[in-house]
Amino acid sequence: MADKEKAEFYSKGKEYWEMVPATIDGMLGGFSEISTIDIQASARFLNMFLQNKENPVGHxxxxxxxxxxxxVTKHLLLRYFxxxxxxxxxxxxxxxxxxxxGEPADRVEELYCCGLQDFTPVVRKYDVIWCQWVTGHLTDTDFVNFLSRCKKGLKKNGLMIIKDNLTSSGEVDNDNQDSSVTRPRELMVKLFEEAGCSLLAERKQYKLPKGLYEVKMFAIR
Ligand SMILES: C[S@@+](CC[C@H](N)C(=O)[O-])C[C@H]1O[C@@H](n2cnc3c(N)ncnc32)[C@H](O)[C@@H]1O
Incomplete structure (x- = not known):
């Protein structure tokens, strides 16, 4: 992507989110009813790694x-970390x-206001890095570079979980309204590899309403 096109891709995405209300409905594009099943499936997936007998992920x-x-911080991460x-x-x-x-917010430490394309985690700081419904806002190259920086941000046995929409056509869908892309599984896996990450496990999100994209969780490190 040319520099100008890339700058526009990010500025349009930023402008889109500036118009979205700071509510659960806003976060989930009007599908607030899926929040509970989303969190339940995420908790089940995460627990496979937290409870692993040989190499448990830290908490x-x-x-x-x-x-x-x-x-995700409130309903999932603060329950386990x-x-x-x-x-x-x-x-x-x-x-x-x-x-x-609310009350558990006293266990939220840093709140970084930064695009993921510009963000570098502190080295070996995190047990889990969770990226949900956001990777489509990164170009392929920025996604790969972001993942490889995150890999360095993981502690021993740490992992990244990418939870996102996937196309089933094998093609990338472009959304000009929110300035994002939806990738097919094969491209996601290729980008993980390019970032030097191994795929540990993947799970499909169950019970989503008909008509939505397939959603998968990928655990990588
Ligand atoms: C669909 S919402 C998902 C929010 C949250 N992950 C969840 O599942 O409830 C997408 C979020 O990604 C943020 N976002 C979009 N582009 C981003 C970027 N380049 N860097 C960081 N955050 C971004 C938006 O501002 C918005 O808060």
Whole structure:
């Protein structure tokens, strides 16, 4: 992607999210009813690694990427990790996050206002780096570079979980409204490989309403 096109891709995405209300419906494109099943499936997937007898993932610190108002932080990550950091490009969502999260927000440490394309985690800081419904806002090259920086941000036995929409056509869908792409599984896996990450496991999100994209969770490191 040429520099100008890339700058536009990110600025249009940023502008789109500036018009979205800081609510669960806003985070989920009007599908707030899927939040509970989404979190249940995520918890089940995450627990496979937290409870692994040989190489358990630690439960000290997680990073929520493209966190919005902190839906995943509140309902998932703060249940399993002592501390959580957030990275989110939209200042309004960051400003609302502690209020939305409520009492456990005192265990949210850093709130970084930054695009993932420009974000570098502190080296070996995180047990889990969670990226949900945000990777389509990165170009392929920025996605690969972001993953390889995140890999360095993981502690021993740490992992990244990517949860996102997937196309079933084998093609990339472009959304000009929110300036994002939806990738097929094969491309996601190729980009993980390019970032030097191994795919440990993947699971499909069950019980989504008909007409939505397939959603999968990938655990990589
Ligand atoms: C669909 S919402 C998902 C929010 C949250 N992950 C969840 O599942 O509830 C997408 C979020 O990604 C953020 N976002 C979009 N582009 C981003 C970027 N380049 N870097 C960081 N965050 C971004 C948006 O501001 C928004 O908060």
């Amino acid at each position: 000290i610190k997680a990073l929520d990427c493209g966190a919005g108002i902190g839906r 002592d501390k959580v950091d957030i990275v989110e490009q939209n200042q309004n969502f960051i400003d609302q996050a502690r209020k939305y999260i």
